[in-house]
Amino acid sequence: MQPSPERQREMLRQMQTIRRFEERASDDYHGGAIYGVVHCYIGEEAVAVGVCSTLNRDDQIISTHRGHGHCIAKGADLNRMMAELYGRETGYCKGKGGSMHIADFGIGMLGANGIVAGGIAIVTGAGLAAQLDGKGRVAVSFFGDGASNAGPFHESLNIAAAWKLPVIFVCENNLYAAQTSAAETHAQEDIAARAHGYGIPGVIVDGNDVLAVHGAAAKAVARARAGEGPTLIECKTYRWRRHTERVNQPDFRPEHEIEVWLKKDPIARLVAHLKSQQGQLTDAEWQEMDRQVLRGIEEAVGFAKSSPFPKPEAALEDVFAS
Amino acid sequence: MREITYAQASLEAFAEEMRRDPKVFHMSTDAPQPLVKEFGPTRVRATPIAESALTGMAIGAAGSGYRPIVDWRMVTFCFVAMDQIVNQAAKIHYMFGGQAKFPILYRASVGGGTRLAAQHSQSPYSMFMNLAGLKMILPSTPYDLKGLLKSAIRDDNPVIAFEATRLFGTKGMVPEEDYTLPLGKADIKREGKDITIVALAWAVHESLAAAEALAAEGISVEVIDPRTLVPMDVATIRASVRKTGRLLVADEAGPTCGAAAEISALATEDPATFACLRGPVKRLCGLQVPIPYSPGMEDFVFPDRQKIAAAVRELVRPKS
Ligand SMILES: Cc1ncc(C[n+]2csc(CCOP(=O)(O)OP(=O)(O)O)c2C)c(N)n1
Numbered sequence: 001m002q003p004s005p006e007r008q009r010e011m012l013r014q015m016q017t018i019r020r021f022e023e024r025a026s027d028d029y030h031g032g033a034i035y036g037v038v039h040c041y042i043g044e045e046a047v048a049v050g051v052c053s054t055l056n057r058d059d060q061i062i063s064t065h066r067g068h069g070h071c072i073a074k075g076a077d078l079n080r081m082m083a084e085l086y087g088r089e090t091g092y093c094k095g096k097g098g099s100m101h102i103a104d105f106g107i108g109m110l111g112a113n114g115i116v117a118g119g120i121a122i123v124t125g126a127g128l129a130a131q132l133d134g135k136g137r138v139a140v141s142f143f144g145d146g147a148s149n150a151g152p153f154h155e156s157l158n159i160a161a162a163w164k165l166p167v168i169f170v171c172e173n174n175l176y177a178a179q180t181s182a183a184e185t186h187a188q189e190d191i192a193a194r195a196h197g198y199g200i201p202g203v204i205v206d207g208n209d210v211l212a213v214h215g216a217a218a219k220a221v222a223r224a225r226a227g228e229g230p231t232l233i234e235c236k237t238y239r240w241r242r243h244t245e246r247v248n249q250p251d252f253r254p255e256h257e258i259e260v261w262l263k264k265d266p267i268a269r270l271v272a273h274l275k276s277q278q279g280q281l282t283d284a285e286w287q288e289m290d291r292q293v294l295r296g297i298e299e300a301v302g303f304a305k306s307s308p309f310p311k312p313e314a315a316l317e318d319v320f321a322s
Numbered sequence: 323m324r325e326i327t328y329a330q331a332s333l334e335a336f337a338e339e340m341r342r343d344p345k346v347f348h349m350s351t352d353a354p355q356p357l358v359k360e361f362g363p364t365r366v367r368a369t370p371i372a373e374s375a376l377t378g379m380a381i382g383a384a385g386s387g388y389r390p391i392v393d394w395r396m397v398t399f400c401f402v403a404m405d406q407i408v409n410q411a412a413k414i415h416y417m418f419g420g421q422a423k424f425p426i427l428y429r430a431s432v433g434g435g436t437r438l439a440a441q442h443s444q445s446p447y448s449m450f451m452n453l454a455g456l457k458m459i460l461p462s463t464p465y466d467l468k469g470l471l472k473s474a475i476r477d478d479n480p481v482i483a484f485e486a487t488r489l490f491g492t493k494g495m496v497p498e499e500d501y502t503l504p505l506g507k508a509d510i511k512r513e514g515k516d517i518t519i520v521a522l523a524w525a526v527h528e529s530l531a532a533a534e535a536l537a538a539e540g541i542s543v544e545v546i547d548p549r550t551l552v553p554m555d556v557a558t559i560r561a562s563v564r565k566t567g568r569l570l571v572a573d574e575a576g577p578t579c580g581a582a583a584e585i586s587a588l589a590t591e592d593p594a595t596f597a598c599l600r601g602p603v604k605r606l607c608g609l610q611v612p613i614p615y616s617p618g619m620e621d622f623v624f625p626d627r628q629k630i631a632a633a634v635r636e637l638v639r640p641k642s
């Protein structure tokens with residue numbers, strides 16, 4: 001079932017928030033206010049938003065190194081996200097995580113992993129907990145095409161399938177793992193085909209079509225809630241920017257390939273769709289939505305900048321829970 | 323009080339904690355049958371041989387309100403799960419600013435003496451001690467094991483229980499009623515005044531035997547069992563060394579960057595303890611080799627009561 005127009009506008013707002021957030025994050029990274037590394041999700045916004053639009057607050061997700069989109073789609077607070085990027089005390093992880101590890105455990109996130117495939121088993125464990133609780137909760141693992149070649153992917157799919165765990169495995173196939181193309185490293189093109197080896201549905205979806213992602217996810221979530229087990233969803237998508245914002249990182253992707261994918265902009269696509277439906281979005285409304293999004297980002301930056309850095313000795317806190 | 327084995331002590335600890343708290347459940351590649359019988363296959367799960375996934379799933383379940391126990395069985399088998407241990411379990415509480423708690427018990431048997439050759443005779447606890455974010459126990463008696471396991475299950479952090487393979491059949495007195503022992507508290511297994519031996523696991527028993535023999539020679543040995551490796555009870559160790567003025571650390575793991583090296587450093591870097599030392603501190607460890615299979619070679623590699631007694635004599639009455 002298609003989400004209501006109102007819901008679709010909300011999905012649009014979230015996708016635009018991800019994009020504007022990351023444009024700002026990369027600017028501020030290059031400006032020196034954000035440290036370490038930033039992996040941008042721009043171009044892939046429809047995946048996180050399409051999937052998370054089918055989840056409840058207490059459904060759990062695990063995010064990746066490219067995780068800002070998952071956070072925003074799950075409902076994280078921009079102020080605390082930006083403050084984390086800025087390394088401030090008010091950040092989600094009190095300045096201990098940074099871009100690769102922003103997560104809000106209060107909205108069902110189980111972290112964001114800097115280890116490729118590192119989160120898949122963890123969220124499968126959340127799926128086991130959900131099954132033991134028996135309240136219909138589901139758990140979603142976001143991971144890349146690169147991660148689908150790693151052991152934890154296969155171990156987790158097998159266990160989740162064998163035990164019928166309520167887990168949705170969402171592969172964001174952006175065709176590259178860092179500088180390496182999937183064509184060089186995958187035994188076959190479609191990652192979804194691997195699901196058949198575990199006897200679960202493997203679905204391929206246009207990852208730049210948020211409504212298609214929403215539809216596939218809704219089906220998988222319903223199946224999981226009904227106790228019928230996991231689904232693997234492969235979202236075919238593309239990242240617009242280099243693997244990371246680090247300047248020394250080369251980008252070997254062919255120019256013409258990038259151009260083709262830039263034309264498949266998931267945001268422009270939803271805007272066009274809504275505009276084509278009588279009265280669902282006007283140019284003026286869209287401009288106003290973008291202005292609001294930008295105001296939110298500006299506010300988040302202001303919050304981050306006015307927040308104190310953690311005291312150096314805070315490094316000693318939270319090694320163990322007390 | 324009644325006498326039970328080291329292996330029975332851990333089973334009792336799990337059964338009691340599972341009765342006490344419905345959130346405790348158990349996963350391992352072979353489910354312990356007595357627990358399956360009492361709690362059923364949902365709470366005592368037989369899993370695929372996928373230690374990496376199990377180790378990670380425990381983190382996810384713990385972050386969702388459960389208290390999983392994952393039995394890796396031999397420590398050997400957890401090496402396929404190193405990412406989940408090192409990058410995930412040890413760091414997830416800290417890296418996300420303490421947002422959630424991860425009460426997990428990982429369990430692994432360690433040590434040699436069982437003629438199982440290099441892969442199945444390992445004592446790699448210092449590798450894990452070197453990480454921040456994991457607690458770990460290494461008890462030497464059924465009483466200590468049961469009490470510490472129960473505390474470990476109730477602890478809100480990932481804890482690794484290292485259990486010495488060659489102690490599984492050893493017996494000891496254990497109360498019938500519920501009790502726990504605090505993590506991070508050493509036990510003075512024997513009081514003495516001439517030398518302190520800090521010993522781990524099997525080496526505790528060998529040190530006690532050596533101490534008995536040495537008593538007949540007029541050497542009074544104090545034997546301390548840290549029982550918990552992280553957090554280490556430094557205060558008890560230093561107090562003993564300040565009293566005796568001598569320290570021998572006995573461990574069947576190899577010496578290089580080992581627990582014995584850490585204990586030696588913790589004792590001697592404290593000025594007050596250092597000032598009381600009457601001679602050099604010695605480590606008596608397994609030799610720095612993969613553990614060999616053939617009995618003569620294997621026994622040659624490990625410290626035992628004779629080697630410990632000889633080392634003590636050397637420290638207490640040095641041939642000058
Ligand atoms: C186990 C591991 N190996 C290598 C890396 C370095 N690394 C970080 S991201 C990345 C590429 C991951 O590709 P993919 O899973 O497709 O995700 P994407 O970055 O495309 O979103 C690599 C190799 C890592 N973080 N973890």
Ligand SMILES: [Mg+2]
Pocket residue numbers: 144145146172173174175176177178
């Ligand atoms: Mg990729």
